[in-house]
Amino acid sequence: MTKTKLSLMLTAAPMIALLLPAPAMAQQTAEAENAGIEEIIVTAQRREENLQDVPISVSAFTAEQMAARGTTDISRLEGQVPGFTFGRSGSDARPAIRGVRTENVGVNGDTTIGFFIDGVYQSRASQATTGFVDIERVEVQRGPQGTLYGRNTFGGNIVISSAKPSFEGYFGGMDLTVGENGRFRSDAFVNAALSDTVALRIAGSYEKSDGYVKNVNPLGNNLFDDDNRYVRGSLLLQPNDAFSALIKFDYSRRVGAGGSAFGYKLAGSYFDVASRQQLYNATPVFGLNTRGGNRDGVNDALPGSAVATSDLGVPIFAAGDPYTIDTDQKTILDLENKAWTANLAYDFGSVTLKSITGYTDFGAIRTSDTDFSANQIGVDFQDTRAKTFSQELQLLSSDTGSALTYVLGAYYFKDKLTGIFINEQYPRIIRNVTPNLNLAANGGGFYDQQKAETESYAAYAQASYAITEQLKFTAGIRHTSDKKDFAFANANAILPTAGTPPVPQGTAITLRTGPIPDSAFGVQGGTTNCTYTSFPPPRSGFQCLASNTTILTGATYDTKKFNKTTWRAGLDYQLSDDNLMYASVSTGFRSGGFNSGQGPAALQPTFNPETVIAYEIGSKNRFADNTIQINLAAFYNNYKGLQEQRQVPVGATTLSIIENSGKARSYGAEAELIWQPVDALQIGGTFAYLNAKYTEYRDVPAPFGTTIVVADATALTPTIVNGVTIAPAGQRRLFAPGYNCGLVAGTGGAGQPAAAYGCDISGNRIPYSPEFTGAVYASYEIDLGSAGTLTPYASINFSSSFFGQPFNSILEKQAAFNKIDLRLTWDYNENVSIQGFVTNLTDKVTSTRFVWGGGGAMQASYAPPRLWGARASFKF
Template sequence: MRATDASKGSAAGRERRTGRVLLVVLAFAAAPAVAAELGEIVVTAQRREQALQDVPVSISAYSAEQLELRSATSLADLAAFTPNFSFVSHDAGMNFRIRGVGHADSSLFFDPGVGIYVDGIYLPRMRGVDLDLLAIERIEVLRGPQGTLFGKNTIGGAISIITARPGDEFTGSAEVTTGSYSRLDGRLSLSGPLQPGRLAAQAGIVARSRDGYGRRLDPLTGAKTGAMGNQDSFSARGSLLWTPHDDLELLLAVDGSSAHEQGGVHHLVQAFLTPAIGALNALTNPDYGSAWLTSDEYTSYATGPNYSSADAWGIALSVRWERDGWALRSMTGYRDQRTRYGWDNDGSPITVVEQTFWEDSRQFSQEIQFSGVALADRLAWVAGAYYADEDAAMAADTLIVQPLYTAIGMDRSLQLEVWNDSTSTAVFGQGTYALSDRLSLTAGARYSRDEKEVARLRRSVNTGAITVPYLGAGDAWSAVSGRAGFEFRWSDDLMTYLSAARGYKSGGINGGSTTVSDFQPFDPEYLWTYELGLRSDWLQRRLRVNASLFRSDYQDLQFRSQRTDQNNAPLVIVANVAEAEVQGFEIELSAVLAPGFELSAGAGHIDAEYTRVDPGSPITTAMSFMDTPEWSYTFAGQYTRTLAGGATVTTRLDYAWTDEQQRAVINTPLLVQEAYPTVNARLAFRSAGDRWELAVFGTNLTDERVMTQAWDLSSLAFMDAQFGPPRQWGASFRINF
C-alpha cells in the first residue's frame, strides 16, 4: 500500500526531523580526535578540474564506489538520496527535476529543463532510456542554472556523467548478481595498456534480466494471465586513449544499449461515466467502469499492447592539446536512439484508449573549448563555441472507444506523425579572477540561438488515409545565459559564495495540433537564480558541511494542456502561461567518526508557487508544482571492519524521507503521492588484497508503493498511474584481476 498518514510531513514532524539532523551534527562535533579524514573529491562542474570544496555551485558528487555501496544501477536510484533532486523512470521516458524545475513530458514537443551530459556531450532525448551506470568514474548533480558552460535546457541544473578512462595498468573484473523476481545480471570490464605510455583501451559489458513484478488479470476469473514490468537489457562501452605526445591526447569512445521489455503496469486509479462511455456500455458486455479498479497497484485487467523497447548507440571523440598556460579541447559526438512502446491506458479489456508509439532521434554535436590561466595565474578562464543538429521523428497510433465507433460505422483510429529538426549554436566564456588571496570574482556569459522546423500529419491506422493534411512550420529563438558571483575563502577549509545565474529552456512548436490555428510556436522559459553557499571542512577534515540557500524567478513557464480535438481525439497544446517563484535550501553533511566509520546526512527544502497564471490556462496559482516535494531528508551510515589477514566487512544503511507531492500538472487528490521513506541496506565481504567480493543487499525494504507517473485522462473517462518497484533482495559476487 502507499505511505500511511503517519509519514506525512506535518510541521511537528518536520521539526523533529530537523532536530535529528542537528543531533547528528552535534555527535560529529563531540567525536574524539582520530587520524581518519574525509578525502578530496575532484569535479569538473566548471569545465575544469577542481576540488569540490572550491566550486561555487550547489553540487552532489558520487564516485563509482559510492554508487556501488548504494546498490545504484541507474540514475533513478540516486534521486531519493540527493537533496532537491527528483528523478522517475517509466515507459514513456524519464521525468527529472532539480529544485522543482525540469519537465513533465518526454515527447518531441518539449525539451528538458535538466540537461544530461556524458563526458561533456549533451543527450537530447531520453525517452525509454535510463542510463545503465557502466564504466562510471563519477556522477555530478549540479543544481541551479548551468547555462553559461553547459548551455540550453539546464535551467534546473545538469547531470554530468564522467566515464572511466583507460588505465596504464591492466585491471579487470567480472561480476554476477542474482535476486528477487529471478534477477540475473552479469558484468565484465577490462582496462589496460596496448602500448605502454601511448595507447590504452577500456571495455565493459553488462546484461540485466528480471521477471516482472506486475500482473495482468483475467477479466472473468481474476487469475494471472501475464507479467508486466520486467527487465531485459544489454549495454556495452569501449574506449581507446591515444597519447602520441605528452601534450596531446585523443580519446575515442563507443557505447550502445538495448532494452526489449514488457511495459510497466498502467494501474487504473479511477473510472468515470462520460457520454461516450454511456453509449459504449449500451453496446458492450461487460461495461466499462469501476469494476476494473484493483486494490493492488501492481495489477491490471488491461488486454491491449504492453511493451517497451529502446535501442541507442553513440560515438564520441575528445581531443585535448595542452600548451604552456592554455589548453584546447574538441568534443565531437553522434547519438542515435530508437524507441518503441505501447500501452493499454484504460486498464480494462475494453478498448477505451490504447496507444502505440515509435520515436527516432539522431544528433551530431561539436564543441570547441579553450581554457587556461593568465595575469600571473590570478585569472582562470574558459571560452568556446558549440554546434548541434538533431533530426527526430515520431508516430503515435491511438484507438479511442473503438467498439462504439466501429458499431456506428466510423473510423476513429488515429496516427499522428511528427518530424522535428533543430539546430543550436552558441558561443560562451567564463573567468574567475583572484582579487586577493581570499576574494575571487567569477563572471561569464553565453549567447545561444536555436532553430526548429516541425512538420506533422494525421492518418487512419486502419486504412492509412490522410485525415489531417501535412503542415509544416519553423521558428528561431536567441537567448543570453550568464553567471556572476563572488567567492570568499575565510580559511583553507571554509569558503562562502554569492552568485546570480540565468538560464533558459528552448521554445518549440505544437506538433500535436490538428488545426492551423493550434500549430503555433511557444517561447523559451527563463530563470534567474540567486544563491548563497557554504563549503566547509571541520575537525581536521573529519566533518564536512556544505549548504546552499537559493531563490529563483521563473518566467514564461511552458505547460502542456491535454484536451480533445473536434473529433474527440487526444490533443496536446503547449503554451507559455505562467510565472513562478521558487526558494529553498540544501544542506549535506558527511563525517568520519573513527577509522572505517562514516556517516552522512542531508536535507532539502523547496517552496515553489505560481505567481501569475494566464486566464484560461489549465493551472491556477493555488496549485503545487508537480514532482516537487516540499521537504526531503537523507541519512546514511557505513562501517568497515578490517579482519585478521586484511579482509574487510562493510555494512551500510541508507534512509531517505520524501514529502508529499503531486503527480499531475493539473493537481488532483487522486494523483498525489503521499510522503514515504526509502530504506536500502548492503553487507559486503571483501577479501584481502581486494581479489574478490561477496555482497548481499536490499532495496525499498519497507515495501513502499511509490507512484512514479500519472495520467489524468478524465475527459476520456479515467485516470491511471504507474508505480515504482517493490521490495527486492539480491546478492552479488565479483572477482577482480
C-alpha cells in the same frame, strides 16, 4: 512535517545504533588514524576541480560510493542529492530540481534538466534511463547551468563520466547480481595497456528480469521487466605529454514489455453526482475505469447516488494495488542507442585546446493498452527517432597560479527527430460481463506524425579573477541561437492509402498503416487550401483534404529562431583552506517550439521559451581535521513562461500540447552533511526545503470537464457573460468546484473561436516539488582480520507530499513517505566482495508520474516495491 520527522527519527535511531558499537567506536576515536573524508574531482566548471572548491551546488559520487549504495541508475540518486526528485513514466526519465521538472518528452520539446555522457548532451528523456556501467563519477549540478552547458540545462545537469582506459597494465572486473523477479545482471570490464601510448577499455552489461508489475491476464505481460544489453569500447591515445585522444563507441539495446507509456495504472476520475457528468474536482471516484469504449451495459453507482442510472465505464482491476494489472495487450519496448564520441585535447602550456564530438543514433518503440483493462478496445503505439550531432571547442587557461583563469567555447548542435503516435481501435470485446459483449470499434483510430529539426549555435566565455588571495570574482556569458523546423500530419482523415499516387482507402488506422503521404504535411510558406472556420484563419503551410478543405491533415510551419543571451556572475571567498563562501546570480532558458495542430493546438501552434533568473548563496566546509563536511545552499529562482503540458482529447485517445504559464518562483535551502570520525564509520544526510509555486497562471482549462451545464428551473433567462450565452434558460453552468473558473475573455463571441473556459490556478504548487525531502544514512566497517571486512549500510529517504499536476487536486497527490534501504557488504579482500541488499524495506507505494488521459481517467506510474538481491564483485 512533524509526523514525518518523528517517524523518521524513530525508524532511524535503532538502525543507526546498530552500526555504532560504543566501546569499539570510543577506542577507535581515540587511537585510529583517520585519513578523512574522500576528495572528489568534478568538472562542473568545465575543468577538473575539487568539489569543495567549486562555488556551485554540486553533488558528486565516485564509482566506489555508487557500488556501496547500489546506485545503478539515476533513479537511485533520489535522496542522495538534496532537492532531487526522480519521476518516471514508461521508459522516460522525469527528474525534478528546485521546481523545474521534466514534463514534455515529445519530439516538439527539449529536456529541462541536461543529461550529459562524457561531455555529450543526450536529447531524449529515455536516454537517461540506461543503467550505469563501469562509471567513474556522477555529478548532479543544481540550478540553471546556462553559461557553460547551454539552453537545455534550465533546472540543472546530470553529468556521467565513464571510466577511462588506463596505462597501468592489464586488469578487469566483473559484477554478478541476482534478485527478486528472476533478476540476473552481469557487468564486466577489461583494461589493456597496449603500449606506453595506447590503452583500450571494454565494458559491457546484460540484465534480465520478469518485471515487478504483475499481469494476471495471459493475453498480456508483466511490466518493468528487463532484457537489456550494453557494450562500450574506449581507446585512449597519448603519444606525448601534450596530446591525448579518447575515442569511444557504445551500443545499448532494451527490449521486453517496458512500462507502458505515460502511466500504466488508473487511479480514478471525478463526477458531478447529481448530473452524472464528469466535472473536474467534483466527487472523486477511485474504482472506475472511464477510458473510451469501456462500456459494459452495467449502470454504475457513484458515491452519494441512490440509484445507478448510467453506464460510466468498467471497474478498475485491483484498484489501489499499483503492482497488479489485468490488461489483454502484450506491450512492447524496443530501445536502441548507438553513440560515437571523440574527446581530443592539446596542452600548449599556457592554454589547453579541447574538442568534444558526439553523434547519437537513437530509436524507441513503445506500446501500451489504451483502455487499461482486460477488454479488447485498442492499443497505442509510439515510435521516436533521433539522430543527433554535436561539436564543441574549448580553450582553457592553465591552472598555474595566475590570478585569471578562463574558458572560451563554441558549440554546434543538430538534432533531427521523428515521432509517430498511433492509436488502433479493435472490434470491442467487453470481457468483464458474462456473456461477453461484442461491439463495434470505438472509432477509426488515430495517427499522428511529427518531424522536428533543431540546429543550434552558441559561443560562451567564463573567467574568474582572484581579487585577493581569498576573494574571487567570476563572470560568464553565453549567446545561443536556435533554429527550429517542424511539420506534422494527422492521418485519421486520409489513411490507409493504396496505389501510386496513394489514394485514401478509408479512415481505419492500424499499427500497420503505412507512412503519411508528403502531400499531407503542406509546404513551408505555401498557400493553404484550407477553408475551415472553426479555428483562427488558416495559415500558410497548413494543408487540408482536397475533397473536404475543412478537414486539416497537417502543416509545415515556418522556421522559427530563438536567440538568447544567458549569463552568470558570482563572488566566492575562501575563509580558510577548508571553508568557502559564495554568492551568485545566473540565468537560463529553454527554447520554444511547436504544437501539432489538432483543435486547441491550432489555436496555440507555437509556444514561447521559458526563462529563469536564479540567485544563490552557499558555503562549503570541512571541519575537525577533515572528518566533518557541511555544504549549504540557499536559492531563489524566478521563472517566466514555464512550458506546461496539457492533454487534449482526440477521439478515443489524447494528444499532448504545450502552453506557457505566466510566472512562477521557487525558493529554498539545501544541506549535505558527512561525519567520518574514523575511517570505518561514516554518517551522513541530505536535507532540502522547497517552496515552489505559480505566481501567475490564468485561463487554464482543467484536464477535463472544466464546466458542465445542468438543469435549473429557477434560471428563467439565459446566462450571458461578456455578450456570450454560457447557459440557456432553464439551465445553469457549473465550474470545477474549488477553483476560480470562468469564460476566457475573447472567446465565443462573433468572429471568435468557440467559447473556452479556464481557471485561475495562481498560487498552486508546482508539480513534483515536495516541501521537504532528504535522507540519512550510516555505514560502519567491521574488521574481520584475515577474513576481510563486513560493512552494514542503512539509508532512509523521506519526502513530504507533492502534486503531480498543476491543478493540485486530490487524485494528483502523493502523500508524504519514508523509504528504507539496507545493505550488507563483505569484502574478503580488494578483489572479492559480496553484497546483500533490500530496497524499499517497508514496501512503501509512491507514484513517479500522474497524468490525465482519455475519458478523464487519472493514469499513474509507480516506483518499485520492496526488492531484494545480492551482488558478487570480482577484480583481477
